[in-house]
Amino acid sequence: MDDLLTLSNLRTQFSTDRGQVKAVDGVDLTIREGETVGLVGESGSGKSVTALSAMGLVDEPGDIVGGEVTLRAPDLAESFRDQYRNPKFVDGDVVDLTAAPEEALRSIRGDAMSMIFQDPMTSLNPALTVGEQVEESLRLHQYGNRKKDTWLNGVRELLPKIGGKDIDEEVLDRTVDVLSEVGIPEPTSRVDEYPHEFSGGMRQRVLIAIALACRPRLLVADEPTTALDVTIQAQILELINELQEELGMSVLMITHDLGVVAETCDRVAVMYAGEIVEEGPVEEIFQNPSHPYTYTLLESIPTEDKERLTPITGNVPDLIDMPDGCHFAPRCPWATEECTQGEIPFLQHGPDDVDHRSKCILEEFDTDEYGGDEALSTSDNDIGAPLLEAQGVKKHFSRADGLLDEWLGLDGASVKAVDGVDFTVYEGETLGLVGESGCGKSTTGRTLLKLLEPTEGRVVFAGEDLTDLDGSAMREKRRDLQMIFQDPMSSLDPRMTVGQIITEPLKIHDLPEAEPSDGQSRRQQRKDRVAELMEAVGLEPGQVDRYPHEMSGGQRQRVGIARALAVDPDFIVADEPVSALDVSVQAQILNLMEDLQDEFGLTYLFIAHDLSVVRHICDRIAVMYLGEIVETADTDDLFDDPKHPYTQALLSAIPDPDPTVSRDRIILEGDVPSPINPPSGCHFRTRCPQVIPPEDVDIDQETYREVMDLRQRVESRNIDLDAAEGETTQASGHQAAADGGRPAAAALRARFFDTGLTGENRAVVDEALAALVDEDWEAAESRLRDRFESVCERKNPALGENPHPAACHLYEQD
Template sequence: MEKSTILSVDGLKTVFQTRHGYVDAINDITFTISQGETVAIVGESGSGKSVTALSIMKLLESSGQIASGQVLFNDMNLAELSDRKIRDIRGKQIAMIFQDPMSCLDPLYTIGDQIMEILKIHEDLTPAEADNRVLELLKLVGIPDGETRRNSYPHELSGGQRQRVMIAIALACRPNLLIADEPTTALDVTVQAQILGLLKQLQADFGTSIILVTHDLGVVAEMADRVIVVYSGTVVEQSGVHELFSKPEHPYTEALIRSIPRADTDRTAPLHIIRGSVPGLHEMPSGCRFHPRCDYATEICTQQEPPLFHLESDRSSRCWMKDGSLAKEFQHRLNTDNLDSRHPAPPNDAYTASKKEILLEVHNMQKHFPILKGILSRKVGAVKAVDGVSFEIFKGETLGLVGESGCGKSTTGRLILRLLDITDGEVKYGGINLAEFKGRQLKEQRKKMQIVFQDPYSSLNPRMTIGDIISEPLEIHRIASGSEKIRRAGELLEMVGLSSKDVYKFPHQFSGGQRQRIGIARALATEPELLVCDEAVSALDVSVQAQILNLLKKLQGELALSYLFISHDLNVVKYIADRICVMYLGKIVETADSETLFTNPTHPYTRALLSSVPVPDPTIKKERIILEGDVPNPAKPPSGCAFHTRCEHAKEICKSKIPEFKQMSLGHKVACHLIN
């Protein structure tokens, strides 16, 4: 039985008013969604995904407006409805889960009050009935102890719990259509698995249709029935999810899929990259919008914008390659160009097993933050953020550090750099204890150790030019001054793939990937030996992520750099890291070389992490190990093995005795009572 169409978007065009006049944000967006179906909208940042979702909901900012097209929902054109009438539909019939729950939840109201608010607007319920509905919704989305949690404020919840509250608000009136805008982007893989499982279960229970806006193709492969690929505000491909991944029909789709690091990706080969970036709204190229970045572009691509060619099996592609009359021209183009030669493998010969020389050694490192109470700031306890961590980093090696948010990864990186003081333990660099360095000695040591932060925009001063930002370390350490430091800044920009002419520009004039390159250039200014990369690619699109990962490997090969690579994206860590440490609640529970860890994960926590990683292949159905609950409070950690409260294999000994860190094989160590 064919399912009925619940939403039909036809020729949607949204424009924004700027000082240069009106510009198109999205143009000719057309798709449908049926009852109980999941349609994914994918593309890079700036491609128009979120604007499409906001246009459907009529939640555009004041400078934006729908210029033309229809958004038909139950025979009503939402694009023509007044603000009052659309408010009656929002939340009740169509609901939206926003990307950042912390900024969307009011910090002054409890989560119970915020769920209650939507019920008061759309439902005719008594206070007792509304209160019961709130408790039902909290239970439905998997938040335990609803009686207590409804009185909690957003800051008292974890990221995963806040996202569950957003889902509870969206589902409060049991809408027919749910729009999820990057609902799992900032979440750990374990929490992401919980949220995706929850959405699938709710869809099965209530027959809700879902529009999933995301750039994570692993999530798309797992969740979607159909996929809409958008680029520069227009649809470039539509397809069923299986057909899209098995045979993409647009060069952009193909390039996105090839850019993703996977567990089976060859670590010695470069990731495929999409050169350049999505053009700005004022910089749309003539012809096909993708042609400046396309490996297959010919003359017609630069002159005429292609129509949306309709293919077999209800597929479509906006590419001249699908015009039968041009097939010979494109085939000649493919035969004469070796496309793979455009992306040569970056050299990465610095780290070899036969030449191991320890650069950094960490032994029993601890960091306890005091818990203070009262006006006299009386110490009543401590948060054990890092609790007895030991590892080493070899020269020219990349060590990956993975785990859920709150496990102590970033704190570990900051302790190594002496950005935080160590409570106990040792950090030795070149055999010398860093605690011995003071004043000028510490300043000199910091030249050898630098950090690349997660958010490249907030870590760059918006009031300084790029030249001044990069050359600031040169001046601080008296390496160069005057015109020499600007010349050196230009050389560093060239090293990371930008132009030396960019020294006079400001951060806002660059894309996210370019800003991250600037952050790397600044980190390299003092010619360090060790870089701490703290979630350095987690906020980037897959295409930009591939560029940065290739760059890091290239620089490592050329400069013999060592990396501590902190991330929650295990596929990325598998690709770039030589060895991996798995961290849980301030302790390392397993360490091994990357290949061994992925093929033979031993600790139950490691197995759960790896099982939760989305695979960008809809034909692969993984058996998930869903971890119940969140990471325990580090101020009150469990006795014995810290993981026993979430471990399905926990025994009585796990509750009382801390497991020994045992060696399984050469380089493979595990802290678990289940290991003999």
């Protein structure tokens, strides 16, 4: 394969008052035609800045101070030779992106090279429809309508109608095609919707549509799935893989998730402190890591066979004042004096025919030495009597604007965030609560602690009904129940020091209970308690006067844990405590939580969406979907024998950090339905790949799923019939004849069914489609319901009381 993009000794720095931040420090990387290269490393290692440098998108105070980025693009090179007289940034078929003028770079971005950014909500313009944002890229590169940078054209971009024309038909058709290619349903009608009207997964698909609209040769994907649930992540990764295969493009995949790299990449480059420290084929990197950083990073990942994790000690160095020699030496278990001197060379590893290089002076290192002190085996927790019970707990949020709306009944349907959950947490155990975003996990945790008042149900803690307690009594009870929040930066007061944050609950609850010893003040007694807590969670005494912004993410989370421990609680709700942390820091926090549980006899409700983390730390797991618990089991039982189709899909979507492992993945279509109007019966039926057909209907599962998808779209009136009329030319003559000369009905069948419909099933669907063409929605809905109604929509399955219950009609509950 020919080289497509080449980074040679690339160096990017940012000017600050403290000095030059060496974000990218001599990076060499090549991406070949048609391959996927992964760029991995901890936060702050320089991954995103490398990508932005390659795209020419580094803003002030950043600057590319050395090296070059070249793109092999014969068509562009020829175009630039015609546009510029003797362009120095063009050499044969190669374009030097670091030397090219901004105007030339603009013609490359979005055309030959495109980028998917991490957060679609901040990357998409909230003032423009998604159609206008896809159309902008098409007009710029393919329809010869590039506008100059003037204030008038800026206004026209925000208010397109000022220009006097709507999007012309050709560009609109192409926009609809692009949105359809990335899986946006009913793209003809959705081109006029705004980003806030799309779900997180759909917004990410819009970003992909914008990036791929002009068929780029290279796609730079910067953490494209970081903010997504594991099921939506599986959808997006499969979409990128399918589009790459279809378009033959190259992909630079930037991520901190090593499981994503293992499943999607051909080659991997590992970054640390602005440098690439190891590079090679994905199988070689994962099976034979040759740099200590790569090895220790892989060892930090929770896996089935690890009783205790081995985190990397320390933090990424200050990029202004980096250590001499190997930047990883201060944290490396195998570092020698030679590692801290001079330039570190790259050494080749593995077979002779494999390009596997590592920036380390060690040919090999003894991995048996690693983790001897930290990775101590842990015994199973002693599980005691029931400590906390949730009995039919519901939490509904009113949509009324005020009390008057509620009195007048104008609040509409409430948001059923938690809709009747029952579970028990036993003393000394860790119960995991998992599910997609929006399923009600965090609301459940807050309702248990009465941070939110339950709408219905009871919460019993240590035999006492918390729902009967008034404000002062509940405040006193919160000494026994505490919470660790997901984002320590937003849950810690930025105006308070670490010492003040940990002291606050001691003051509120008048702790410690014991009187100060002779000659000791109450204030000094609390200072001593704060020092004990800081030591318990692994914080240095000198950090007591620091503010949250002066600490790393892992250190901030340790402060949050220390604050929760200050009142000596029995039960802690840990709400996504490691989701915002790098894998190495995550390992530190998980080990800390396990140690504290053993030392203080804590009981956890551990809320998470990362199932590998849950498997490592939890004794039992409850799976939640749309406000309900659908399955509970001991951790090993759940992973070995998942019963509910939703649990099976969740587990199948976990990226495996082993490129040699292949497995069948269950891809769930669509997003979690709205909790305002959840589906009748089983809430999961609208996405379930095993929905149960009527006993008297002979139909295979895949076709029945397509029928149910059609029914949902009919019931929600979410089918663009005008678009179907436009698709009639795609329907063949015999299809149209089979529909009684109704080509629009044939087009609708082609849109919704990839499998074959036969017999009575085909006849009923054809009748319903014909009614749709006549815009008789009620008739279509009724005809489909009469034939295909499932038990899954008529009756909500109950969660049984056996050791491994699943709320699914596929199982008989004991």
